[in-house]
Amino acid sequence: xxxxxxxxxxxxxxxxxxxxxxxxxxxxxxxxxxxxxxxxxxxxxxxxxxxxxxxxxxxxxxxxxxxxxxxxxxxxxxxxxxxxxxxxxxxxxxxxxxxxxxxxxxxxxxxxxxxxxxxxxxxxxxxxxxxxxxxxxxxxxxxxxxxxxxxxxxxxxxxxxxxxxxxxxxxxxxxxxxxxxxxxxxxxxx
Amino acid sequence: xxxxxxxxxxxxxxxxxxxxxxxxxxxxxxxxxxxxxxxxxxxxxxxxxxxxxxxxxxxxxxxxxxxxxxxxxxxxxxxxxxxxxxxxxxxxxxxxxxxxxxxxxxxxxxxxxxxxxxxxxxxxxxxxxxxxxxxxxxxxxxxxxxxxxxxxxxxxxxxxxxxxxxxxxxxxxxxxxxxxxxxxxxxxxxxxxxxxxxxxxxxxxxxxxxxxxxxxxxxxxxxxxxxxxxxxxxxxxxxxxxxxxxxxxxxxxxxxxxxxxxxxxxxxxxxxxxxxxxxxxxxxxxxxxxxxxxxxxxxxxxxxxxxxxxxxxxxxxxxxxxxxxxxxxxxxxxxxxxxxxxxxxxxxxxxxxxxxxxxxxxxxxxxxxxxxxxxxxxxxxxxxxxxxxxxxxxxxxxxxxxxxxxxxxxxxxxxxxxxxxxxxxxxxxxxxxxxxxxxxxxxxxxxxxxxxxxxxxxxxxxxxxxxxxxxxxxxxxxxxxxxxxxxxxxxxxxxxxxxxxxxxxxxxxxxxxxxxxxxxxxxxxxxxxxxxxxxxxxxxxxxxxxxxxxxxxxxxxxxxxxxxxxxx
Numbered sequence: 001x002x003x004x005x006x007x008x009x010x011x012x013x014x015x016x017x018x019x020x021x022x023x024x025x026x027x028x029x030x031x032x033x034x035x036x037x038x039x040x041x042x043x044x045x046x047x048x049x050x051x052x053x054x055x056x057x058x059x060x061x062x063x064x065x066x067x068x069x070x071x072x073x074x075x076x077x078x079x080x081x082x083x084x085x086x087x088x089x090x091x092x093x094x095x096x097x098x099x100x101x102x103x104x105x106x107x108x109x110x111x112x113x114x115x116x117x118x119x120x121x122x123x124x125x126x127x128x129x130x131x132x133x134x135x136x137x138x139x140x141x142x143x144x145x146x147x148x149x150x151x152x153x154x155x156x157x158x159x160x161x162x163x164x165x166x167x168x169x170x171x172x173x174x175x176x177x178x179x180x181x182x183x184x185x186x187x188x189x190x
Numbered sequence: 191x192x193x194x195x196x197x198x199x200x201x202x203x204x205x206x207x208x209x210x211x212x213x214x215x216x217x218x219x220x221x222x223x224x225x226x227x228x229x230x231x232x233x234x235x236x237x238x239x240x241x242x243x244x245x246x247x248x249x250x251x252x253x254x255x256x257x258x259x260x261x262x263x264x265x266x267x268x269x270x271x272x273x274x275x276x277x278x279x280x281x282x283x284x285x286x287x288x289x290x291x292x293x294x295x296x297x298x299x300x301x302x303x304x305x306x307x308x309x310x311x312x313x314x315x316x317x318x319x320x321x322x323x324x325x326x327x328x329x330x331x332x333x334x335x336x337x338x339x340x341x342x343x344x345x346x347x348x349x350x351x352x353x354x355x356x357x358x359x360x361x362x363x364x365x366x367x368x369x370x371x372x373x374x375x376x377x378x379x380x381x382x383x384x385x386x387x388x389x390x391x392x393x394x395x396x397x398x399x400x401x402x403x404x405x406x407x408x409x410x411x412x413x414x415x416x417x418x419x420x421x422x423x424x425x426x427x428x429x430x431x432x433x434x435x436x437x438x439x440x441x442x443x444x445x446x447x448x449x450x451x452x453x454x455x456x457x458x459x460x461x462x463x464x465x466x467x468x469x470x471x472x473x474x475x476x477x478x479x480x481x482x483x484x485x486x487x488x489x490x491x492x493x494x495x496x497x498x499x500x501x502x503x504x505x506x507x508x509x510x511x512x513x514x515x516x517x518x519x520x521x522x523x524x525x526x527x528x529x530x531x532x533x534x535x536x537x538x539x540x541x542x543x544x545x546x547x548x549x550x551x552x553x554x555x556x557x558x559x560x561x562x563x564x565x566x567x568x569x570x571x572x573x574x575x576x577x578x579x580x581x582x583x584x585x586x587x588x589x590x591x592x593x594x595x596x597x598x599x600x601x602x603x604x605x606x607x608x609x610x611x612x613x614x615x616x617x618x619x620x621x622x623x624x625x626x627x628x629x630x631x632x633x634x635x636x637x638x639x640x641x642x643x644x645x646x647x648x649x650x651x652x653x654x655x656x657x658x659x660x661x662x663x664x665x666x667x668x669x670x671x672x673x674x675x676x677x678x679x680x681x682x683x684x685x686x687x688x689x690x691x692x693x694x695x696x697x698x699x700x701x702x703x704x705x706x707x708x709x710x711x712x713x714x715x716x717x718x719x720x721x722x723x724x725x726x727x728x729x730x731x732x733x734x735x736x737x738x739x740x741x742x743x744x745x746x747x748x749x750x751x752x753x754x755x756x757x758x
Contacts, residue, residue, distance in 0.1 A: 012561070025196050025362055035196065036328075036363040036453075040303050040356070041221050046597065046677070048563040061456035063328075063361045064532045068551035079558065087553045104602055105559045115556070 220269025421472030613650030
């Protein structure tokens, strides 16, 4: 891979955004890439928007992705996904969890989807939360499901084996099975 | 043995401190530094290290001073505002110096991602305290600079401040580090040994002024050291990279940069296909003056790139002036002083200086509703804030504090009339209440209610409470005791009965402390009992003296975690 891959993972504090970031960082390292990522903790984690940047490739300088340069957005909430279209480039692809976490003054899912539809970017809206709730009785791994989907659909230059290895290396024993299941669920689905 | 792993900047600091032989870790949790103390809480015992969270940053630093004087290497961790709290102990520490090595991590938060009270550039404390400040840019540098920080501290008997920022402390990247095997390397915890040395450890005039002169001498020596230090490398333009050449009179442009901005500069130069000489300053204080002069002398223009305040820029301008150099120094005239920097902002500044064309990316504004932080599902504060808002008489003044209760300032509560720093809600509410009643000799009609959390109460709320009792004002103080320091990631505090290393500790009762401080009207209740809470509110709002309600109910996230651990 010649060019740096720029990935933004975002969502709401508490949705497992940072956990997913650690999986992708690790998988990218396993594939021999240089990797650098940036995340936010604290106040923003209490139900606010959380945006993390992950960059991997030959040599990574800044931990922040310049506006317009993201290759992929993995968003675990509809409105947060839509928010990223404000600074997406033509090449930016979107993988958005069909899930809404409303607040006073927020938009309806229909309105958000309408706005997505008027966008020319490649956009995948997938029922990650719903599938994980139904099949695994656990919504928190929906971000991992989304990663499985991204890998299966070649939205990200990361191999299935690398993610499985990454999960094995960094997830505590008692949560390994659940994460692997969630990751593979999107593959089985297709 | 060396390992390579992806580490968070804060994790890299922990690894480096272990390798440097740290024995004593103390601090106060805050974002973006909290993972340092938290991680030590988990691994201290197996590594033969003592780790604590102190009641506040001043006490933490004092604790580390005691350890240092007793011969133990120490690491102190805090967020930006922590250095304000501990500065009273920090300045005399520069005079006495340390005995065993001490590194003080201070984590700034440009753009205020998780800081409310100000966008603080803590580097300025270097000038006030005359303590060396190191400014890393990446997790690898967090590791390297912490190690070097301990070396400098031991070599010069000075504390060293490692100043990080959010994008460095919360950056993950591959770090090469020395692996420590706790099963082989750690013996029993190292025991300190205090040998009396009042000549060095006591600041007392006329010795104080002698100490000041000694400190100034020491700084001169450290300055000589920085001139040779590997922390201030010069990156020369690569001759092979023809793409980067700019022609004519503009080829004499250079960059001086510190902290995480260095990484943005590398990105920006690639983006603009420029190849400029860079002096990267890992040392913020003292500066390698001769090196800087040598670097800027042959250049026509130098761009100084630093986040927030123009400290380096001013110093470098002064140096250029004192040497009668013609070099033009640029900085905050073409870079923002507010908010963090990124590659794009650096590109804009560099393009102005080099006349290289750069068009910033045009973002679209969809006017999407902003999602702000909010109380978690089941948060005990849901039983407190709306009730108080409903029952308080028209015109009641509400004071907020730091921690999860900050969310009371945001919709749907939007309650607070003022919000400052840790523990300040009661101090300010005393001042308001006193002002409203001055001259009348009676309690004012208009009510003042101040909120704070349990962590904040122990941190610095107690002093304000005593002041309100002693100086006789009558605000209503509500301590929202959720049984933990929640906002920064669930750290233990003196009200919990546990310490950082998971040992049992005395469980301090907020009500008992308040009683001992002379508050007569005190009620401890579970706010889920709304009737009791409402009745108490009504009763206490009529009191002529200060009153206190302790709303005691466990943080919902913590309760769920305890439940989950039980079932596992």
